[in-house]
Amino acid sequence: MFEFSYLKANSLSEAAAFVAAHPDAKLLAGGMTLLPTLKQRLAQPSHLVDVGRLPELGGIELKAGRLAIGAATRHHDVATSAVVRNAIPALAYLASHIGDPQVRNCGTLGGSVANNDPAADYPAAVLALDAIIVTTQREIAAADFFQGMFATALEAGEIIVRVLFPVPKRAAYEKFPHPASGYAMAGAFVAEMATGVRVAVTGAGPGVFRWSEAESALAQNLNVAAVDKLTLDATDLNEDFHATREYRANLAKVMTKRALQKMLATK
């Protein structure tokens, strides 16, 4: 790691002041992506501003049909929260399948969303559930927030405070984890909302995206067969030595079908 100065923020306003004062600072929450990145010397922040234990970024609360989860909430706490399991069991399931137990004890919701790794799990839930990202400056709709590989609508110095998840009628998440890294080679979050069924795919493309053809087909016919007839356009998907883009397109479809099957099995 290159040298940096560590600043522990004691409040959200202090954290905001730190990042405003140091344009090359980075926020540190769980550190599950940032610290490995620093170890490889892929980034050289002047300061790390630790927001990982800020009480203002904690808390899980169900209010007016929306589940609010603080940005610094650990994956383990989302996975085991009775409130989350009750309101959106698919979200608790998703959180319980990120990384490994040690990673889930450190990694945070806000960190995952802000990083927007194209193979991360949380962005699929955020987009499928049409969640709202509340920051120190504004509220951002999921559709505007994710802007492709590792890119988000966050401005310099803007800090995610919490994410508001509308509670769906039912939902499910399925992924095909890479056997070595555990990251999703393709994952699909399917949610039945008041407005219809939404399908978000992660891992397959340069960033999380909605599969609109599947959503239209499911609006006509809410069953697995409706997706079976479709082919996901592979043109913009990722290709590497693990899988061709056509393979990923098919994998995304299979994950969508599995998630759908799981969702339809719940009442």
Add this chain to the structure above:
Amino acid sequence: MTKLELNVNGKLRIGEVEDRTLLADFLRDQLGLTGTHIGCDTSQCGCCTVHLDGRAIKSCTMLAVQASGAKVVTIEGLAKGDTLHPVQQAFSDCHGLQCGFCTPGMIMATAALLKDNPNPSDAEIYRGLEGNLCRCTGYINIVKAVKRAAQTS
């Protein structure tokens, strides 16, 4: 340099570290607690697993300064005098190791797993130890040891 104060294995320890010092390096180099191993240094192998405020974490992927004020338990803190912790005893009894490099991390991860789930199934053991790699055993005796520990804890 930043001063830090943390409770390690029940003792208050005070140190001064470069901000970029990893918790694993602080434990090993400054406190001499070399039971915490560094295997991969990329948060995959789990050899560096310790408990931070009761939860298993990978100490190679946490800054020492992040742990300031916390309660840390390492493999050296598990046994009570000459009496091994039930998980340590089970790994010994079931020979849940060959070279032993991954063992401190396996034991710390197992102790944390059994705290959450005192009687895990095989599938729950596999998932519970997903963050720990062993290059020797093929895991058979490790899983046996976890089951034995579940019975004796």
